[in-house]
Amino acid sequence: MNWAELIPDLMEALKITLIMTFSSSLIAYLIGLPLGVLLVVTRKDGIMPAPTFNTILGVVINFLRSIPFIIMLALLFPVTRAVVGIAVGETKAIIFPLVISAFPYVARMVEGSLDEVDHGIIEASQSMGSTNWQIISKVMLPEAVPSLINGAAISITTILAYTAMASAAGGGGLGTMAIVDGLNIRNYDVMYAASLLLVALVQIITVLGSGLTRRLDHKKR
Amino acid sequence: MLEIFKKRKAEPVQPAVQPGHPDCPIIELKNLRKVYQVPGGEVVALNGINLSIEKGQIYGIIGMSGAGKSTLIRCINKLDAPTEGQVLINGKNLLAMDKKELLKTRRRVAMIFQQFNLLMQKNVARNVRYPLEIAGVDEEQADKRVMELLKIVGLEEKAKAYPAQLSGGQKQRVAIARALASDPEVLLCDEATSALDPMTTQSILALLQKINQEMGITVVLITHEMAVIRQICEKVAILDGGNLVEEGSVDDVFMHTKSAAGRRLFGILPEQEETPVQSALRIVFDANAASQPMISKLIKDMDVDVNILSADIHQLNGKTYGQMMIGRPDDPVEVKRIMDYLRNAGLTVEEVHAS
Numbered sequence: 141m142n143w144a145e146l147i148p149d150l151m152e153a154l155k156i157t158l159i160m161t162f163s164s165s166l167i168a169y170l171i172g173l174p175l176g177v178l179l180v181v182t183r184k185d186g187i188m189p190a191p192t193f194n195t196i197l198g199v200v201i202n203f204l205r206s207i208p209f210i211i212m213l214a215l216l217f218p219v220t221r222a223v224v225g226i227a228v229g230e231t232k233a234i235i236f237p238l239v240i241s242a243f244p245y246v247a248r249m250v251e252g253s254l255d256e257v258d259h260g261i262i263e264a265s266q267s268m269g270s271t272n273w274q275i276i277s278k279v280m281l282p283e284a285v286p287s288l289i290n291g292a293a294i295s296i297t298t299i300l301a302y303t304a305m306a307s308a309a310g311g312g313g314l315g316t317m318a319i320v321d322g323l324n325i326r327n328y329d330v331m332y333a334a335s336l337l338l339v340a341l342v343q344i345i346t347v348l349g350s351g352l353t354r355r356l357d358h359k360k361r
Numbered sequence: 362m363l364e365i366f367k368k369r370k371a372e373p374v375q376p377a378v379q380p381g382h383p384d385c386p387i388i389e390l391k392n393l394r395k396v397y398q399v400p401g402g403e404v405v406a407l408n409g410i411n412l413s414i415e416k417g418q419i420y421g422i423i424g425m426s427g428a429g430k431s432t433l434i435r436c437i438n439k440l441d442a443p444t445e446g447q448v449l450i451n452g453k454n455l456l457a458m459d460k461k462e463l464l465k466t467r468r469r470v471a472m473i474f475q476q477f478n479l480l481m482q483k484n485v486a487r488n489v490r491y492p493l494e495i496a497g498v499d500e501e502q503a504d505k506r507v508m509e510l511l512k513i514v515g516l517e518e519k520a521k522a523y524p525a526q527l528s529g530g531q532k533q534r535v536a537i538a539r540a541l542a543s544d545p546e547v548l549l550c551d552e553a554t555s556a557l558d559p560m561t562t563q564s565i566l567a568l569l570q571k572i573n574q575e576m577g578i579t580v581v582l583i584t585h586e587m588a589v590i591r592q593i594c595e596k597v598a599i600l601d602g603g604n605l606v607e608e609g610s611v612d613d614v615f616m617h618t619k620s621a622a623g624r625r626l627f628g629i630l631p632e633q634e635e636t637p638v639q640s641a642l643r644i645v646f647d648a649n650a651a652s653q654p655m656i657s658k659l660i661k662d663m664d665v666d667v668n669i670l671s672a673d674i675h676q677l678n679g680k681t682y683g684q685m686m687i688g689r690p691d692d693p694v695e696v697k698r699i700m701d702y703l704r705n706a707g708l709t710v711e712e713v714h715a716s
Contacts, residue, residue, distance in 0.1 A: 264478035264536075267438050268492045268543065269467035278495065283482050358523040359481040 146333060149317065154337060157313035160231055160303045164238035165296045172243040175201070176250025177276055187262065187272050204244040209302045213237045213309050227309070234303070234311035242299050249295050253287035254280050286357035293349020297342045304338065314338050385452045386413040387547060387579050388437060393446035395432050395603075406432040407443070408603040414596075416546075419573050419580045421594035421611070423587065423626055428600040430583040434551050437581065438470045439463060450547075468496065471540035475552035477532040479524040485511070485535050486520040492542040510538040514568060530561035537568060541576075548572065550582035554589060566593050587626050591615070599623045616645055616709065640689040641670050642699065645709040655706060656685070663702055665695065686713065 179197060182190040207215070216237045221227040224236050257280050265279045281288070304315025314334045322331025395407040406429045414420045424430040435441040436448055439455055448455040450466055458466060471492075479488050486507050493503040511517045514534040524532055533553060540548055550569065554562040570593045573580050584590065590597050590611060597614050599607040601622030607614050614623065646655070660667055668688035689712060690696055696712070703710045 258476075258478070258481075260474060260476050260478040261480060263440055264472070264474060265491070267440060267467060267470075267472040267549075268495065268539075269464040270495050271464060274495050278491070279480065283480060285482060357482070358484075359525050 146330065149321075150314075150333060150337060153312060153314045153317040153334060154341075156231055156311075157300070157303055157315070157338075157341070160234055160238065160306065160311070160313055161296060161300045164235045164242060164303075165292075165299050167235070167239045168242035168246045168295070168299065169292070171239070172246025173250050175243070175247035176254065177280070179247060179251040180254040180280070181272070181276065187266070187275055201244040201247050204240070205248065207241070209237070209241045210305050210308060212241045213305065216240060217309075229310035231311060231313075234306045234309050237309070238299060238302055241302060242295065245298060246295050249291035250288065253284045253291050256287050257283045286353045286359070289356060290349055290353040293345055293353075296345050296349075300338070300341060300345070314341075386449075387416045387451060388414040388581065389447075389449040389452070390433075390436070391447040391449065393433070393436060393448065394444045395429070395436060395441060396444045405603050407436070409446070410600075410603075410605050412598055412605060412608060414579060414581060416579055417573070417577055418596055419570070419582070419594050421590040421597045422581070422583045422600055423585065423590050423597060424583075424600035424622065425585055425626070427602075428622070429603040430585075430600050431551060433600065434472075434549050434581065434583045437547075437549055438467050438472055440472075468492065468543040469545050470547045470549060471543060471545035472549040472551060473533065473536045473540050473553045475555045477524070477529075477536045477556075479532055479535055479539070481524055484521050484523050485516065485527070488524065488535055489538045489542055492539060496543060506542065507538075510541055513541065513572075514538045528561075529557050530564060533557065533561075533565050534568065537565075537572070541572070541578075545578060547579045547581060550580065552584060553582065555584065555586070562589070563592075569593060585626075599626065639670075641686040641713045642689050642696070643711050643713050644685045644687065644703060646684065653706075655703070655708065656687075658706075659699065659702060663698060665690070665699060689713075 175197065179194065179201070180186055181188045182194040182197070184191045184194075186194075213234075217227045220233055220236045224233050226233050261283060262275060262279060265275050270279070303311075303313050304318070306313050307316035307319045314337055318331045318334035318338070321327060322329075322334060390410050390412045393407050393410040394405070397404045397406055408429075410433060422430050422433060432441055436443045437450075437455075439448070443456065450470060453466075455463065455466060480491065483491070486504075489507045489510050490503050493506060498506070508517065508520070511520055514537055516531060516534050516538070519527065519531065519535075524535065527535065536553075537548075548569070553569075554565050557565060566589060569580055569582070572578050573593075580593075582589065582594070594611050596609065597607075597611045598605055599614070599618075599620060599622055601620065606620040607618065607623050644655075656667055656669070659665065670686040670688055672685040690699070700710045700712075
């Protein structure tokens, strides 16, 4: 095994993994963040109560969350083809199912973070004559920032784990490299190298996430 | 409630004070009811409250926990929506307002809380600036105002600190500065000193008094501590089981408290009802009598033995008040003699029976 030859392949796979992970995380947050906010504010005791809507949204999100990613990938083939134009073999074809699997997860993470905001603070802002939008944008979200960052780190590592299954749809990245170029042809060095890089990525994201959370949190001094 | 009804009928010609008129009470509650639905029934938190608060007053609402006082104050800015009745702010019904008008009114009726409720991720200056931000005040003007407000509460040097770095008293000062930012007419205080130690409570009460006197802001506070009422309130309402059982000037209510709840709160009756060990005479001193050695005079002039059971002297709005329980002699003639003597001296005396 020539390690020097392996490195460019590893780097290429790493690049694809990072693109898949971060672009789908970004899109999943664009969808999941507002949904997470809706899950909190439309509760019976929320600032914009709409219990029926809340229940329906909760059921849909739970339904999407309960489908394993590998099944979702297969189920979504026709939809992916219709939306992206291609179902297998390209990075963008894997991003679509990644987003569909990840945004319900993100919505629940965001819900959990916003839940931690002290209800008294929200009441205080109501007493000052804030509109609901001001409460969401100037109170709930800013107060939840440390927790949201921590949640984002967890979400990103989850999405990173999903990308390892991209090989099932002909996508690339470190997971595909470990399975296709490693496990399947008993090239265990490649399998270990690619897997180790994935482990390292998870570590880095987690450490960065918790470090940033600590730095941004002014609540504990 | 019935009383108000009768009064209205008796004086039909008297024109109602128009909303916005200077004589119009700043806050008026009419037949306010709040009923909570709970599994297996309902809980009546407020049972037809009528009360009116004049501009510039410091108005205290006192009651034991569960009396409904928190619900009451939260109805005044509609954090809790009453089940029935009216909340009039400057004569305008808060409950009939549309969303926009309600938000505008809330900016004129500020509130502080027991748990301070500051934005934990924003520094002191940003906290105080929040009401200005949501009102769309431009940044430069807002920053200037923030510094003025911090000066009023004595926390200029803490502008860049975060709430977690402050003591309880400092946090409440920030909350007060924030409440003042929207230039309110009313400041509602929801157990604002209950989480603070006695020393800090004193300084926060002094600040509230200063705000009331210098800025003319009407202060409505709820508390379970009589000391708070005694120290700064002019008027007091006693709430018990969702009913307003007594209302009036603090002096009057303290001197002639009629309700059981009032007596418990004033420490005249123990908080838990218990049988007194012996029958007693309760003597209430007013500001003049307390400066004379009345008990000493009683003993000398009447030639009686006085057994002091308890005594409690207070400063109230700069005057001295007190009450004393003395043992009641068994001989009814003797009792009458002592009571007449003390009444002639201008004191209020009543028998408290052992039951």
